[in-house]
Amino acid sequence: MASVTLSRRAVLTIGGAVALSGSAVFAQTTRVAKIGLVQSTTGGSAALYGIQQKQAIELAFAEINAANTLKDIKLEAIHADDGADRGQTVNIFQRLIRQDKVVAILGPTLSNSAFAADPIAQQAGIPVIASSNTAPNLTKMGDFIFRTSIPEDQVFPTVLRYAVQKRGIKKVALIYGLDDALTRGAHDVQKKAVTELGLEQVGIESYQRGDVDFSAQLTKIREQKPDAVILGTLAEEAAAILRQARQLGFDDKITFIGCNANISAKLFDLAGPAADGIIVGASWFEGYDSPRSKAFVAAYQKRYGSSPDIYAAQGYDAAYLLAEAIRRADDVTNSRLTRDKLASISDFEGVLGRFGWSADRDATVQPKVLIGDGKSKVFVAAATS
Amino acid sequence: MTDLFYAYHNVIDLCLLNSMLAFGCFILLGVNLFSLATGGLMAIGAYLSIWLTMQQGWSFAPALTAALVAASLAAFGLGSLVLRLRGDYFTMATLAFTEVVRIIALNWDSVTGGALGVFGIPQLTETWQLAGLLALVIYLIWAVRHSAVGERMRAIAADELAVSTAGHDVARFKLALFTASGAIAGLGGGLAAHLNMFIAPGDFGFLRSVDTVIAPVLGGVWNLAGPVIGASVLVVLPEALRFSAQMREILIGVTMLAVVLFLPAGLVGLPKLSRRRAAS
Structure with missing residues (x-):
């Protein structure tokens, strides 16, 4: 019995040695x-x-x-x-x-x-x-x-400058998520860009994660009559804001400008045609x-x-x-x-x-400026020239 | 060996820190108090201590002491208000406190950095400090449990009404325990803030409070080793199960469910149970 175990061990040893030398050659x-x-x-x-x-x-x-x-x-x-x-x-x-x-x-x-x-x-x-x-x-x-x-600060100034040039925006309102590092960070960048471009800031509204009803904030924003609303929000929240703004009868001329986090297929799924015309900036998009x-x-x-x-x-x-x-x-x-x-x-x-x-x-x-197309549910590159 | 220590350095630190925090809930569970205030009390200790070390140039030990004192004062104030509530209502009130502290932290930008948090916190917490303070906490609780106070704790857990009928001031006793638990949470908060260089309000919310209650329940509420075992298992389990990728969260949940169902005395009851099995 002992001899059997021994020989088995010997076989294993030899096998192991072969495997080792093999891997050594491989290495x-x-x-x-x-x-x-x-x-x-x-x-x-x-x-x-x-x-x-x-x-x-x-x-x-x-x-x-x-x-x-x-x-x-x-x-x-x-x-x-x-x-x-x-x-x-x-x-x-x-x-x-x-x-x-x-x-x-x-x-x-x-x-x-x-x-x-x-x-x-x-x-x-x-x-x-x-x-x-x-x-x-x-x-x-x-x-x-x-x-x-x-980061947002390399994208957003380009996006805002595009919106100002193409749509003649002068007065802006901002809305952002207070308790999320991403949306809070985006908001800080957006506020800075607004100041640097010398735009008039008519109002700042905020909400907390999990909020689904933005009508209070949007009603206030409507009173302030901005040319554009700047969103420091996640995609789901952006979609809800866009939809509710349309329901509250926001003027079609009011431009919505989103942040990096809004570039998601979810935005179109949830907002539908309301996402038409939203301007965002990104380092890349699928198209x-x-x-x-x-x-x-x-x-x-x-x-x-x-x-x-x-x-x-x-x-x-x-x-x-x-x-x-x-x-x-x-x-x-x-x-x-x-x-x-x-x-x-x-x-x-x-x-x-x-x-x-x-x-x-x-x-x-180079940041790319994108515009939402609510009908075909995609972002298309804006003509930046 | 040293490499192995450094490879699992943070795992060890987290085991020690979470064990200490678990003891804060352990002493409360000993008198049937289910508190979710740990997160809020930790936040007070954490933010105060980093404000002192980063802005006021204090050294670590006084900053930690200040964190401990501030959180025990907060616990004393909170306890005087909410300890008259019973059972679920008490738990809800302590949870509300944690939420209020979190929301203050989110809005008080100049001190807490809001949702973005504070980063670049000096890394002052050392493993030996965690081990030493944990040993101190365990010793103190051991000493209390083996004194007349410990007797009264067990009596209150068994029949609160009987104890108060016997002429003991149960309310004041509970307040003292709640304050002590606040001191542990504040100390833990200060240590946690200086461990990983970064904190944000989300670190001290509902989940943190629940984790510190789960640890003693998982380990064993009636045994001094319970919180240490429970907290260590909660830290090590996700690391040990990492190979299982998507199954990991399910496996952690199943483990906890199994312990609660089959080991009512917690994991410390495991050797006794297997001994009984072996005997029969």
């Missing part, structure tokens, strides 16, 4: 760059953005690996879900950096999580590229923090007319059977930017070198267009 020919992918796939509405980014980034890595763009380097995404809970984001960052020894991190989904977790990466010298954080001052946390999600963008939309639809949103596009570009940095560094473990190479990329041809980094490591994407 000589390919190097694996481990990349942390921190996106919420559970935890309420954050999961909607997180899943889109995760899918787009995994699509990008699959394409890069299949095309052998990085020759002997393979990209491996280690995904971890933080459930939109900041404590977990910090847990994940520490584990990815200390245990999995990733060379870079893509994420996290929420700005709040980034404020808590990014300093850990900064301290450890691991580059981070965010593709959905839009909070102001995010990249000021350190020189290892990058983002492809352009964006560029070969790179069209190829991305097609590939995404083929792989996942659904349409990518703006966060997917930003995540996809983040993945390609990181791959380019790793290619230039030609190293799968040196995160500082990867960071330097990433920072050196300029004139990147991405889904969002051609862009580089600003001094604060924000993507310098």
